Amino acid sequence: MSSAPEPSAFSAALSAAFARHEQDVPVAAALRPAIAAGVRKRRTRRRWTLSGAVAFVLALAGSMPLALPDRVVPPVHTESLLAAGSPDVGNFLLLGTDRRPEAAGDTVRADAILVLHVDADTRTVYQLSIPRDLLVEVPGFGTQQVGTAFVFGGYELTSRIVGNLLGVQIDGGAVVDFAGMQRVTEAVGGVDLCVDQQTVSIHLGYDQSTEGVVPLRSGMQPVIYEPGCRHFAGWQALDYVRQRQSLANGVEDRDAHVRQYLAALARQLADPVKLAKALPVAGSAIDLHLDDMSLPMLAGMLAGFDHSRVPGLKLPVGHDRTLLPSGDGLVGALHDGTVPAWAAAHPQYVG
Template sequence: MSDPSFPEPPASPLAKALSAAFARHEQDVPVAAALRPAIAAGVRKRRARRRWTLSGATALVVALAGAVPLALPERPRPPAHTEVLLEAGSPDVGNFLLLGTDRRPESAGDTVRADAILLLHVDADTRTVFQLSIPRDLLVEVPNFGIQQMGTAYVFGGYELTARLVGGMLGVRVDGGAVIDFTGMQRVTEAVGGVDLCVDQRTVSVHLGYDPSSGDAAPLRPGMQPVVYEPGCRHFAGWQALDYVRQRRSLADGADDRDAHVRQYLAALARQLGDPVKLARAMPVAGSALDLHLGDVSLPMLAGMFAGYDAARVPGLKLPVGPDRTVLPDGDGLVTALREGTVPAWAAAHPQYVG
């Protein structure tokens, strides 16, 4: 019996044709009649799973919603020239900036930079969220500070200035975003029980090593054996995932490979957050780990926009950058695609930037 709160979707012509053919042959093949109830039960179970499985994007939004009632530390106001003059509250929101900073508890008072910079671009037609990595060493013109690396812009104006620079460079409106540091990333990952990652090349940590006395991982010191991540797919604990995505020195393409690993990690985290139980565990942690920048955009609006997005479809994009560490003219067509809403077609035509 169907659930009236979840009406059955109309059958496709192909489904109707298969059903009719199946019915015609039930009398000729007795086992078919016995199989029909089992098949129907399986279909109902799959539909139920689809109803209750949250998409990765929706899960992230709900996690943010759980964070709102919690008291976040007040941020100092940036200088007037760093304020973002963006329209907010439009139902057509589609670009969100996620910054991962290098703030560490043991380094209080040190200069904090944006270590990972990603623009999440929402394509409503294909119901896909694209992750576009912005290299932290990309050279940009920072008002009043001259040519600087994009990651250093965070030092001068925090999220607001970084969002303004990214939006201006790509010709898009940044509708909101969040900032998280290393400790927050690890805590959220631990809350969902870790993530599954596939190591594409031997990666040697420059941050962690094995303590000879205990065998546990600890900050790397002279004489310690560094932690090494060998190629292959495996489950990563929170500390392992964080350490792995921070590495670049032992990678063939350095920072580019590290950015690809960050995208892989976020896609894996989105899949974990698609589990309602794991999402519930992550919500209180996300509340204290995320520094939210949503402006006038309401969380219900975001949740409605993301509803139905597939956590398994969070493709990564690499920003087209020249040897001078600046964006190629029109981003090799990406800037136009972002502005016109044709990113899926651009990605299909430029596979060298996908992954």
């Protein structure tokens, strides 16, 4: 039995057969350009679907063993929303931890917490920052900062708390540490960022003897990021987004820088060539939690989403560091799939 022809040979044979019969079916000649265009369109869509999915997973960027509760009791204002169910939207949790090679054995917290909300109608991904010092109830541990939930129960407990807080189902997510994000960023050749205010590093400084950048020690000149737009190497980008002490609004500004960085990284990963460079390091850099969702399902959900525009949202939080009642309408918008309309009506939380 002869073996099946290679795909390229098969395509050539099919094209030749089609050409032989064009004279018998006049309309075929007119259809050829349309068919060729359709093939190109499907190839492009397939490429962007897959690259978009992996870009999202990569941009999503060992917890303590603990008997976790089946369900965290949500705030009163989200109980009815949870009972009612959710529309066909996606919510993914991205946790950036403060695990660092030089701090092996230290307690690991969730230093950056974002919910990536995929709007089904506009194919837009919204980045919703959850302040790490937001006060929530952690079962068995009382009122705690939400970032500390990772210490008690890792991704699973943090996901339940955040999902119940916002009245949404968390469909999956990822955990990534500083070193992992730096490796991914370096693999794509860095990112373009615009510094909005002078930012002084508390982690890195200049070694006068070598003129290199090393961990900051007493007496050293710290690395300073001046306002303006420029290209950041991997180590610069991660150092920049970790800073908060020199920022006018502290953690709020730091979270805005994280959102800007993830949007810039998503734009880089939209390039299939750069995506291919990032894939080899993604496995060791990112701990995926897709729950019941497979990668093909994720790819389908993210097909055609806009890589160039990843809007950032701030969680409506009161002076007592707790979520405002109904999140000033955000909880309902997340549940109903009306986040674009909510964002347009609440510009103070966008950015």
